Amino acid sequence: MTNAPNTPTTPTKPTTPKTANTPDKSNPSTPTPLDFNQWVIEQFRANEGRVGGPFEGGDLLLLTTTGAKSGEEHTTPLAYFREGDLLLIVGSAGGAPQHPAWYHNLLAHPMVRVEVGTEVFAAIAVPAEGDRRDRLFEQVVRAAPGYADYQRRTTRSLPVVTLRRSEPEEGEGPREVTNLAEKLLEVHSWLRVQLHQVREEADAHFAARAAHQGPGAPPAPGLSMQLRQHCLAFCESLEFHHTGEDAHIFPALERRHPHLRDALRRLRAEHRTVARIKGELHALLSDIATADPARFRAELDRMTEELRAHLDFEEEALIPVLADIPFPPTAPVREAADGATA
Template identity: 60%
Template sequence: MPTNRTSENPAPASFNQSVIDEFRANGGKVSGPFEGGDLLLLTTTGAKSGASRTTPLGYVRHGDELLVVGSNLGRPRHPDWYHNLLAHPVVSVEIGSRQFEALAVPAEGARREELFAHVVREEPGYGEYQDRTTRLLPVIVLERAEPEGWVAPREIRTLADKLMEVHTWLRDQLRQVRAEVEAHFAAREAHLAAREAHFAASEDHLAADGGEPPAPSLGLQIRQRCLAFCQALEFHHVSEDSHLFPGIAQYHPHLGDVFDRLGKEHRTVARIQNDLVTLLSGIAIADPQRFRAELEEMSAELNAHLDYEEDSILPLLADVPWPPAGGPAGERE
């Protein structure tokens, strides 16, 4: 049977916590019925509560990918952690003594079928769970959270370096989302062109074929990455407004106009970000054309804002050491 029954079983919280404690105390090894199984700890952010929730889960490797399945022992409902990662796509993963951030992306369509078949070959019990329910068991790929090709700018020694690292990450994340969206629209246009060609060749093709496949939709890969970007951007700007900018303003009161402009730009970006999050509120992205337009507006506004902030603020932070004395450095703030 699959080794993730610890997480899927609605066992008392104390039982799951004992598994978590043993896992962390022994470098990922646990005893009892789970001994020798492939087990990880998945920490998600509660969809409603916003609190961190850690769940022991069995996993299956597929090449370099890590797969987890929302089986819930074949029950009618998806497990809570699945709803959490749809709301907050960036998760924390612990395997052995290693911990890292990942982007959780549910597989779709033919890819989901391929991955689930692989999972069942490795752990046949998941097939039994699928047989118990009419819902499709989600197969979630735990991908690297960083954008493809991400390289940290350089060694982080000053607050200016840290701010530049955050800006570079945001730019790269937005660039990757835009590239995935443009690839989607190219595929969609190719589909429509093929449809028109097929229609021209045979006016009766719909009756003969029994219908046609729908145009490709914006997928969960795009949704999850864009939502993660929006949440990281909001955190960054709230941190600047609450801490960074007021701290700098105390020492540079003559820069009031600069901070007024930065605050106004934050509000503009926040409006676009909120529009994007609204379009991402469901599993399927609402209004793909509007989503594309909002993403382009975000790119123009955010990049112009980051350029201005770097020109006006970075020189003031070049001599401020990072991490600050007496406190650990954050991952990205």
């Protein structure tokens, strides 16, 4: 594991790492955690990811999660570490007895936004489990020994969360998108890749369970946290895509191209079918320890079949029309409003 690229080589790590939500309690004038976090966020964004004061030279990122209950966005400054192409964050909360709010948020909504330096990208947040969590935490402690102090202060196991990009890095993505047909194909391609990854993880999980023999702990019952998070992230992205189509793209197309009305009616019905399956998957994933793997696989197979057919039909019906609509839209004011929503 390596620290972030901007880690200084000469200063040593503090024994107890300061985090943005643990201000200096020895100073009575220290602002509240919320005020302090906001100050860190403003400093971070104004200085290309660099923050002064107690965080001078530190490795910080901004994590934006969606509230588990409120549905609102919340941004939290956090220390981070690197493990290959993953970023690691720790739910220490200064050794408090409860997990931090951002951790509960990403369990409910695994799709998060990450800011590192001047980069901003979407990522999938997955808490590490079992031996892997222990190994990663040991590596974090070697880099920042203060996290061991935090662990000693509480009986809970401090979660180590991996952040993996859910989009290509700059220069690795597809060619420039010039019309809505290409944009739709780009989104569909991403959804197909994510669905394939979820299915691969499901197959690997079930294969490991079936192959276990002899001594040693068998795989945990139910489903793995990684499978849960990736499945929820996929469902969340799919819902966002379908909601945008139903609310904006389809009404605009219906006004401009009445001959598509029957096709759009079918696509809306398919959205509802996929949404029902997604709801059943969500219910299964509410408690991975007791989830029925066989039922999960059956529902995942059903969603895969429905979604693949849906994406194929949508492309067949809409690509010829969408190919004539520039992206981003460049139509006159009235048309641009329609195009923007499309």
